[in-house]
Structures are given as C-alpha cells and as structure tokens.
Amino acid sequence: MFRKVLVANRGEIAVRVVRALRELGISSVAAYSDADRGSLPVRLADEAAYVGASPSSESYLRMDRILDAAKRHGAEAIHPGYGFLSENADFAEACAAAGIVFIGPPAEAIRKLGSKTAARQLAIAAGAPVVPGTDRALSGWEEARAAAKSLGYPVLLKASAGGGGKGVRRVDGESQLQSALRDAASEAGRAFGNSEVYLEKLVDEPRHIEIQILGDQHGHLIHLGERECSIQRRHQKVIEECPSPLMSSHPDLRERMGQAAVKVARAAGYANAGTVEFLIDRDANFYFLEVNTRLQVEHPVTELVTGLDLVEWQLKIAAGERLTLKQSDVTWRGSAIECRIYAEDPDHDFMPAPGTIVHLSEPSGPGVRLDSGIFEGWDVPLEYDPLLAKLAAWAPTRDAAIRRLDRALSEYVLTGVRNNIAFFREVLADAEFREGRLSTSFLDRFFKRRKKAVDDPEAEAAAALVLALTAACTHAQRVEQSRWRTSGLEDVLR
C-alpha cells in the first residue's frame, strides 16, 4: 500500500479522500490554489502543496504543477477526485511516465470511453442496449427522412462531435425535419468545426439511473447496483438515491443493468471505480448513455446501502491489490438519499451565490452522513463549482429515509450565502417525489406546481426582536467604550 498520496482536488471531495487516507494510515497531501489556502482539506490533511493561482486553469488543471507537487512531497500516488484532471487520459499517462500511480482506470480505458460516439460503438459491440438511432452521420435530407420515419417521431438530431447541448434539435414530425436538419448542422459546424449530425429516437421524460462498477487490475469486475439521479437542474444532478424506486416494481432490472454495465466496462479494459449511465424510458427499457471514468459525486448513497468504502477500494485497487469481493457478496440494505447543498439561489434560476459563511450548524444524529467542505467564516470562492456539501440519510425504507433527510435538513443552518437547503425540504414534501414518480423533467414540472412559501409573521417578529435588541446592545457598548476612552483605559487595553 502507498505511504503518501496527493489529493489533486478541492472542497468536499478532497476532504472525503483525506479521511479515507487517514483511516488507512496513509499520509495525505492536499493540493491547493490561492483561493483555497484556508480551505477545510488543507486544514485536515497532513501536508499541503501550493499548485497555483485561483483560476483552475492555473492550478487544479495544470498537470505539470500537480505532478511537481507530488514529487516535491514524495507522494507515490495521486487521487484526482472528480472533475478537473480525473477523466484526462493524458494526465493518467503523464503520471505513469513520472512513476506516480494515477488512482483511477488505465489511460486507454479513459480514452476509449471519453468520446460519446466511440463509447456508443463500444457499448453496441458489447451488446448493451443504446438509444435506437443512426450509427453514423447522415448524408443528407433523403437519408434523414427515411431514418426518422423508421425510428418513429419524436426524434433528436445530435451533432456527432457534440457536447453541452450544442447542435441538438428535437423534431416532432416530418414537416419540421428539413429546417431542424439545417439548423443543427450549421450550429454544430460553428460550435465544433464539424457539421455532421445523426439521429436518435427521443426518450421522452426519461429517468437517469446509473450503475456503479468496481474492478481490479487482475480482470475481476463487479457492479454495486444503481443510483437514481433523475432530479436534475441544468443537466446537473441535485438529489440521488439507492435503490431506485423503480426497482420495487421491476425486481430484475438491477441485475440486467448491472450485467450490461459490466460488459461495457470489460470491453473497455476497465479497472478501479467507475459509473455507467443509462436512460430509462416509461416502459422501464434502459439505454446506455455514457461512462464516467472516476469516482462520482453521489458515491455516498452506494456506500450507505452496500456498506462498502469506495475510496478505500480505489486506493487498494490502484496499489495492485485484488478485489476480494465476489458479485454475490454485494448486498443492498435499506434506502439512502443524498442532496447536494449548493451555494445557489433556487428562487432565481439557481444562480450561483458565492460569499462568506456567516453561521453554520451542521446536522447529525442517527443515519445521517454529511460530506462537507466548508466551515463558519469560509469565503466560498467564485472560481469553482458551487457545491458546498452533500447531505445523505440512510433508513430501512425509502419513506423513512425521506423523513430522516428532512429532519437533518431542518437542523442544517447555513447563512451568509444563498443555498438550496429549504428548497430540498419542499421537494421532499412533494407527493410525486414521495411516490417515486421521477424523471429528468421532474424539477421543471415541480416549479409549475410549487406553492408560495407560507406567511410566518411570528418568525418575522423573532428576527426583528433579535435585531432590535442586538442594535440596542451595540449602542450600549459604544457608550461604554467612549467612557473608557475618556478615562484613558483605551490605551491600557490595547
């Protein structure tokens, strides 16, 4: 096993990795930028290494500086967390060239699964279901018309080189196809310098369910079940849970999806922890979407339900140890739900809200897990993602987990930066959420039926009381201080 590991990330995930390292008796080195000098992971780690200025392009994304920091501190391995360099095949190769272990999959596996179209080809070859569509770029209008007709409307036009929603058009009928084809191609051309587009059947109001996989470097690969991540805003997950509520009505779905995920991972020569994402349609058919070749933000729900420590396994596997778990050793107990606490304003289109944390009281108690990267007085930097913490609750049933998570949210006091804590309590109280009727359009529809907050004049009175008495108190102090000043006491106290 390693003696020292560099954590090339920040915030709550850096804290998570530092904790795992300490539990294993491994020294930790936290990489930090200017903005993160005073951060929680720097406070908690054994050592800290400066990697550059605040913008991530000058620090956490700089391979040379991260590698240099690892060498300077004598770290034998680098844990990349998620985001930043975690899915960068060049970085994984650069680590190997420098004689440092990259804690993640082999560079070739990252490369094979990195491109959406290449991953789709790989999934098809491995026999995993993909969203029906044309497997190559369309040659023109006639081919598009024939393909759309055989797929059945609605269909989606997508840029072959795509990403970020650019060059994507929904087409509901043939009359829209010609203009959509022209628009998508020209948008794709401008965005990616490649105007090729292809067609996919539109999966309407899908669920997003993903499978956690874990494999060692000796060819042993298993799955750890699913996480349902359908509650999203701006294509980013905000609530995740295990098991998916869909599993109770489809008891064999987990195993079928799990096997499909393992097949894709094996075809890519995968090792370490990874996640295979799927879309699920209304009839519970699942379609391969993509592979995230790293630890996921939402890994705690899997840990709570399976009782396994994913980061510990990542470290052991990277050190060459064998994955001693068989597929049949993995069991799923109870239900876990996580919500992502963001510095953002749910009442204003989830606008990010950096600032200073004025007051913080964190929840605890039975069945509550908090992965946090903040503390009272911390300035939430404006350079990075607004994720502050992840709050998860475990209970024997989904209903009990919802009630427990709501209880924990009610204890959570975080002031100074706008955040989504109160918003989550509204979502957890929603009847459709409680019934497990989830889809990626859940939040859009939730906002339409969302009730205005109830008037609470007594709470206003409580706030006014504290403010009025504090102001009176500060006034009295000022009077007191001026007395010292006149008596010369001020100099003595200095």
Added chain:
Amino acid sequence: MTRQVTVNSRSGRIEINGSRLRYVREDGVVIESEYSLEGASVLLNGRSYRVNKGAGKEMWVNGRRFSIEVFDPRDLRPGQGATVNHGRQEIAASMPGKVIRVLVSPGELVEEGQGLVVVEAMKMQNEMKSPKAGRVAEIRARPDATVGAGEILVVVE
C-alpha cells in the same frame, strides 16, 4: 422600546417592553407574546425559533431567509430615505464574479432588457440587462476585472 421594521420590503413596528413583545405589520397582522432570548434561540408563545444573521440585511429564522431592517424612529429625519434618481439608473453586479464581456459602448442607445455586461461566477455566466430604455452614460466594468456584489457596472440614463 419601539422600532420601525421592514421585512422583505413590507413595513411594520416592533414594541419591546420587559419580557413582552408586540409586532404590528402594515397589513394589520399583529403578534403579541412573552419572549425569551438566549443566544440564537428565541421562544415566542412556547414555540422555538433559531435566529441567525446572514449576509447584509439577511436574517435566517428556522431555515427561512428574511431581508430585514430595524430603525430607531428618532433616527428617521425628514429628507432622508429614498433619493431622487433623475432618471439615471445604475446597473450593479448581482453576484461577485469576473467581467467576461462588455456588450455596449458609451453613448449607445439601449432597449429595456438589452444585455449590457456579462459576469461569470462559479462556471456560470450571467448577463446584466438594462432595466429601462435609454442611453449608456457610463461604463465602469472592465473586461477580466473582478467585481463584488452591488458594484456598479454601467450607468444608463
């Protein structure tokens, strides 16, 4: 002690007398109660409230955020309060961030709702729009400059 109050821009009055409190809102809602205050804990009519200060004028009560101000009525002299703004409108950054682009130039005529400046924070770009039709009188935002919340970026008249 009596204080004028505005909560989420609605005005009211709070009277504190020994251990009794009376809160009267402009819409006629009245709260009367014995109170007890200990640190961040307030007890009103037997109910428990946690009250914490937030940024600026924000107070958080049991997870809800109120924008609230308390004034001593003796401090409110005539002539204070709303300043006349002669049709000039200052457009300020709604969040701290970095100026990515300035979309207008001085003297340019702008429509209501037209984008003026793009500010980025936490990987999200936000376009600051003109609140009215008019002429760009002044541009204080500089590309790549870091700005604080409330900092004036553009003046439209």
